[in-house]
Amino acid sequence: MKDYCTQMEAAKKGIITPEMEIVSAKEEINVDKLMELVACGQVAIPANIYHNSLSPEGIGTGLKTKINVNLGISGDCKDYDMEMQKVDLAIKYGAESIMDLSNYGKTNVFRQELIKKSPAMIGTVPMYDAIGYLEKDLLEITAKDFLRVIEAHAKEGVDFMTIHAGINRRTVEAFKRDRRRMNIVSRGGSLLFAWMEMTGNENPFYEYYDDVLEILRRYDVTISLGDALRPGCIDDSSDAGQLCELIELGNLTKWAWEHDVQVMVEGPGHMALDEIASNMKMEKRLCHNAPFYVLGPLVTDIAPGYDHITAAIGGAVAAASGADFLCYVTPAEHLRLPDLADVKEGIIATKIAAHAADIAKGVKGAREADNRMSEARHKVDWEEMFSIAIDEEKARAYYESTPPSDRHTCSMCGKMCAVRTTNMILEGKKVELLKLDEK
Ligand code: SF4
Numbered sequence: 479m480k481d482y483c484t485q486m487e488a489a490k491k492g493i494i495t496p497e498m499e500i501v502s503a504k505e506e507i508n509v510d511k512l513m514e515l516v517a518c519g520q521v522a523i524p525a526n527i528y529h530n531s532l533s534p535e536g537i538g539t540g541l542k543t544k545i546n547v548n549l550g551i552s553g554d555c556k557d558y559d560m561e562m563q564k565v566d567l568a569i570k571y572g573a574e575s576i577m578d579l580s581n582y583g584k585t586n587v588f589r590q591e592l593i594k595k596s597p598a599m600i601g602t603v604p605m606y607d608a609i610g611y612l613e614k615d616l617l618e619i620t621a622k623d624f625l626r627v628i629e630a631h632a633k634e635g636v637d638f639m640t641i642h643a644g645i646n647r648r649t650v651e652a653f654k655r656d657r658r659r660m661n662i663v664s665r666g667g668s669l670l671f672a673w674m675e676m677t678g679n680e681n682p683f684y685e686y687y688d689d690v691l692e693i694l695r696r697y698d699v700t701i702s703l704g705d706a707l708r709p710g711c712i713d714d715s716s717d718a719g720q721l722c723e724l725i726e727l728g729n730l731t732k733w734a735w736e737h738d739v740q741v742m743v744e745g746p747g748h749m750a751l752d753e754i755a756s757n758m759k760m761e762k763r764l765c766h767n768a769p770f771y772v773l774g775p776l777v778t779d780i781a782p783g784y785d786h787i788t789a790a791i792g793g794a795v796a797a798a799s800g801a802d803f804l805c806y807v808t809p810a811e812h813l814r815l816p817d818l819a820d821v822k823e824g825i826i827a828t829k830i831a832a833h834a835a836d837i838a839k840g841v842k843g844a845r846e847a848d849n850r851m852s853e854a855r856h857k858v859d860w861e862e863m864f865s866i867a868i869d870e871e872k873a874r875a876y877y878e879s880t881p882p883s884d885r886h887t888c889s890m891c892g893k894m895c896a897v898r899t900t901n902m903i904l905e906g907k908k909v910e911l912l913k914l915d916e917k
Contacts, residue, residue: 529637790831
């Protein structure tokens with residue numbers, strides 16, 4: 479019998495859990511230091527007691543930036559096999575987290591299979607599932623009903639849940655007063671706003687926050703405090719609604735920690751490049767250094783079809799400035815449910831952003847792969863280069879699609895390969911380009 483319920487409770491009691499041991503080995507961080515970071519909330523280890531296939535990861539201060547892949551069944555695309563193939567892709571390319579955003583029919587069958595097979599942590603947004611799970615329309619759902627959905631997900635083994643508890647009456651007032659271009663673009667946030675406006679009630683996740691925390695504590699589910707008022711265009715960022723909600727999220731963070739529930743805080747959204755760094759610092763300040771989970775931020779609104787790039791630019795700056803966890807964005811963002819190719823593009827773009835940020839943040843070991851790649855390039859060792867590449871298949875396919883006549887170069891510069899020329903001179907050899915033509 480364990481004498482703790484959550485990773486945070488264990489850490490506060492000075493107990494090193496098996497999950498902390500695994501994370502400390504993965505991150506090459508001293509386990510006592512890690513325990514201290516979990517105890518004070520700067521690191522979360524989302525690990526539901528019923529997720530038996532989980533390979534635990536830590537999210538937060540001093541650790542590698544993690545990435546999340548969204549997938550799930552929707553009303554317009556009910557292809558279970560396709561969604562499972564996306565799961566396989568996410569695992570193959572090393573995503574540390576998968577969010578099941580299924581919002582159609584009985585989603586538990588897909589989710590249970592996902593939890594059974596996934597070493598990645600699993601997140602959900604119970605609000606999306608409420609209508610299907612409860613078989614009631616929005617207006618008929620009661621506050622207690624919402625709690626039942628949270629408990630159902632927790633029992634299944636979900637590691638973290640996005641719960642939009644910060645859009646309470648005060649936040650709504652600020653949002654309505656300070657008009658914005660795109661209003662609310664968070665799916666869960668918009669449903670809650672609609673429920674609150676139609677019923678006249680307070681946000682049930684805010685009103686019954688203690689009950690929410692009690693459920694999450696029992697299964698060691700990490701709360702990911704959703705930002706219902708995340709800006710949906712760059713013109714809405716850093717406005718009264720966003721900041722008012724962030725202040726509430728800071729309050730809810732402390733409240734959760736008092737119950738030993740681990741916390742992540744969610745962030746924007748869409749945001750101009752020059753606002754990102756200060757937003758990250760403000761989040762850390764207002765939310766007491768809790769791990770920060772960002773969706774993007776997308777740094778421009780005019781690139782549909784390329785939003786994996788707009789998000790990766792913002793994600794790299796965000797993570798370099800303090801964000802700990804990046805939600806992937808695919809080229810299909812704003813346009814349709816992503817297909818397999820979109821998922822792969824989104825994962826790779828987000829991994830690049832996370833890795834670039836880790837180099838900038840000085841995360842332990844982050845530069846090692848880059849240095850090994852440089853060594854391989856210096857030696858013009860193609861196999862070594864492919865094996866280090868974030869996307870080995872694509873790198874190899876590009877090289878082989880236009881093979882050079884001399885494999886000590888590539889088809890970009892051919893015989894004028896700068897690397898080879900310099901290597902030859904430094905080795906005391908002559909460079910005779912015309913003679914190379916004769917070979
Ligand atoms: S040919 Fe040009 S691009 Fe290709 S490896 Fe040599 S220097 Fe690099």
